[in-house]
Amino acid sequence: MTSTSPTTSFDVAIVGAGPVGVSAAIDLARRGRRVIVLERRAAPSDQPRAHVVNARTMEIFRGWGVADAIKREGLHPELARGFSWLTSMSSDALATLDYVDEATAERHSPERLCSCPQDLIESVLLQRLAEEPTATVRFDHEVTAIEQRAGGVDLTVRAADDEEVVTARFVLGADGANSTVRTLIGAGLSRSDALGRRANIYFHADLSEAARDRPNILWFILSLETSGIFIALNGRDRWVYSVEIDADTDVAAEFTEEYCLELIRTATGVPDLVPEIQSVLPWRVDMAIADHWRVGSVFLIGDAAHQFPPMGGFGMNSGIQDAHNIAWKLDAVLAGTADESLLDSYEDERRDVAVYNANRSMENAKNQQEAAAFMSNPEVLRLLAAAEGDEMRAIFAQGVEQQRAEFHSQGQQFGFVYSGSAIVDDGTPIDESTVTEYVVSTHPGARAPHARLAAHDGRGVSTIDLFDGGWTLLSNGSAQFWAEAAAEASSNTGVLVTPAAVLPVAQGANEYVDERGDFAERYALAPGAAVLIRPDGHVAARWQSTPVDAGHALGSALALAGLRGAAVPAE
The missing domain is CATH 3.40.30.120 (Glutaredoxin)
Incomplete structure (x- = not known):
């Protein structure tokens, strides 16, 4: 085993190089703190995963000088103005919701929601972090043990066939839902019952003709053949189609390339489409909150501390705001202008926000499920398309209106x-x-x-x-x-x-x-x-x-x- 010399000691070690971990590193490094980011992956992720950057998070990015770069990488604003419900992407919309009206957005923030895939967000944030001379990022470095002692924390880190000890005054666990840090510090996780299970099919295909430049961030597909949600990653050739699956579905076995091809063709309404399937990722529609967010000098942030479904887009945003909350407090303690008791306010402040966002996300998920169940009725689908279906169309529009809170969440974003x-x-x-x-x-x-x-x-x-x-x-x-x-x-x-x-x-x-x-x-x-x-x-x-x-x-x-x-x- 190789031990680090005193010169390799850091103020803060951050485990996890996703958007949350890198955000924490940026905030600390721009204050002059010596930070190291340790990531077990060999390279940054190429998966889109989360994509909603809400206006409050964009304000934080604005302060770090990266908001414009995120907007350049994200879905063009003219293609990110609302949400539609259709029987296929090629069909006319049954109902639509705008994201937010111009006057309301202008009054609340200098920034707007941006839809940008997580892999591109990570890229922008890593580039920004590289500008900070006191920051170090190491991929292919896995933390395997944590030992706390007076005045610091020793992390055992495995890289290739070697091990080393990295020393830091504080540690942030930003290593996701399956957090190693959370396990190593003995923090439990309270998880809800699952509302269901979904699979995200990430694919490349030119859907310009089907999309017709309609400004939808999300396309809710409701038909007898398939029900799911298209996520527009760039509005052109990068998409995700998310579908509900059974609890016992073997995704690797059932979601073959042929099955995904037919599913996407049906949902887009383009029978000869040849999508390039990039990945199929299953996930549970549930919520979880860590029992403890601080153990000594180790703190949990982001998905390591809280998890909730993406309905409403608060998961990554909540994590980045966790980082924004804890960074200045760690800096104050390191500077000697605050006692460590200040750090207790991190969990006190952020846990309530996480629990609220988790419950709201679950409520949004329930509303989506009810809408999908309503639309699975063949008679409902027939009436929606029929001349005599005015009453059914009015009922459907009312149901869509009941989902407004998922998309018009200005109070949830700014009002805590x-x-x-x-x-x-x-x-x-x-x-x-x-x-x-x-x-x-x-x-x-x-x-x-x-x-x-x-x-x-x-x-x-x-x-x-x-x-x-x-x-x-x-x-x-x-x-x-x-x-x-x-x-x-x-x-x-x-x-x-x-x-x-x-x-x-x-x-x-x-x-x-x-x-x-x-x-x-x-x-x-x-x-x-x-x-x-x-x-x-x-x-x-x-x-x-x-x-x-x-x-x-x-x-x-x-x-x-x-x-x-x-x-x-x-x-």
């Missing part, structure tokens, strides 16, 4: 509100969002809202762009007052707090004008009031009126949010 030890609760009621309706809020714990502003040089910016991975103090006026408070708090805590102010006239850096009234409407801050935004873009504290001693108030808020070195008000 953290609570607990890393949030300074101000005692006001939480503004509750629904799945579909996002209630804009600056309540402590909420994602700081998107608002359009103008910089001092006339550039248009989103408030989201102001939260670049550090602590930000955003005020309604009183720029000098809050700037002095930020300087005092930064001096006392060692934590850089960047002041930004919205003013009638902007004259310098970090000053902005609310030309459209967006900030006044969405932040609802009285003159002189302010919000403190955490490095992950969530509100840590809010002052709805101007405090007498703002420096002390801000320092106290930082301490209450888990950071060291600030004076906490006496009881």
Whole structure:
């Protein structure tokens, strides 16, 4: 066995080079942390797997400078505007749902949902990580043992016929649903009963004639011969067809190339199509949550911590947001500006979000199954196509409308509100969002809202762009007052707090004008009031009126949010 020298010790070792693990590495490395990513695969995946990048995740990618690259690799926006239900891809739609109307999307975020295959997402993220000098990525390196000790973790890593020990202060297990890290640290997994089982047929074929440039991310096929879902990976020649299968189906034996060919021909309505089958991957329609997300200095993120079906597209997004949540906290502990107790807030905050997303995904799956069962009735299919079928078409359209929450999930994407030890609760009621309706809020714990502003040089910016991975103090006026408070708090805590102010006239850096009234409407801050935004873009504290001693108030808020070195008000 070969042991690593002290120079091969890292701040954080990340097990798994999927989108979640690489996202964690990017966030940590851009803060200057020495990170290593260990991946048991010999090379990056060539499978599309997940494909939905929701707007909140795109905001995170925007902060890392990769959002535009993801959009270039993804389904063209003009081909990613909705969802259709048809008897075959070649047929006219029985019903459609738009993804989201333009006005609503513009109000909630500077970014939009992007449909981009996971293999291409991984490629973009790995290229971005390669730009960071403190990051190392090793493929064909499998972690086989974890030993925790005072001040660090030793990972036994097998590469080819050799073994080595990689040492890190912290470890993130981002190694997927069958996580080795989860097993090695003894974290159990609570799994639901399965609603069913599906197989994803990934294939290449030019479907331009059948698709007719219709802007569907998903094509729901409902007929007597086959029921399934086409996923448009690029809208041209890269597709997935997902079908329900029995619990005891032997996919390797039954999904032969000939069987897949006939299935795809029927579903597309193109009888002479010759698709190139790339893979057939079975999966269960169920949910699972790890019993513990932290054991000592080892943390679980992404599918290692939680799993749920893709109906609604929250799996990969939840994992990347896990990474975004834990990275700044690890950085604060490594920098000595926070105690390790801050790290307990990771599971406290993210578990509730994961459980909610899991339950909603299962509900979406049930709704899809009910729609498919309804459409399997031959009389229903006959009436939908018949002149006398107006009533049935109205019933079907109503059923499609009941699935809207799966596709119009603005509240689910933006409206979750953290609570607990890393949030300074101000005692006001939480503004509750629904799945579909996002209630804009600056309540402590909420994602700081998107608002359009103008910089001092006339550039248009989103408030989201102001939260670049550090602590930000955003005020309604009183720029000098809050700037002095930020300087005092930064001096006392060692934590850089960047002041930004919205003013009638902007004259310098970090000053902005609310030309459209967006900030006044969405932040609802009285003159002189302010919000403190955490490095992950969530509100840590809010002052709805101007405090007498703002420096002390801000320092106290930082301490209450888990950071060291600030004076906490006496009881």
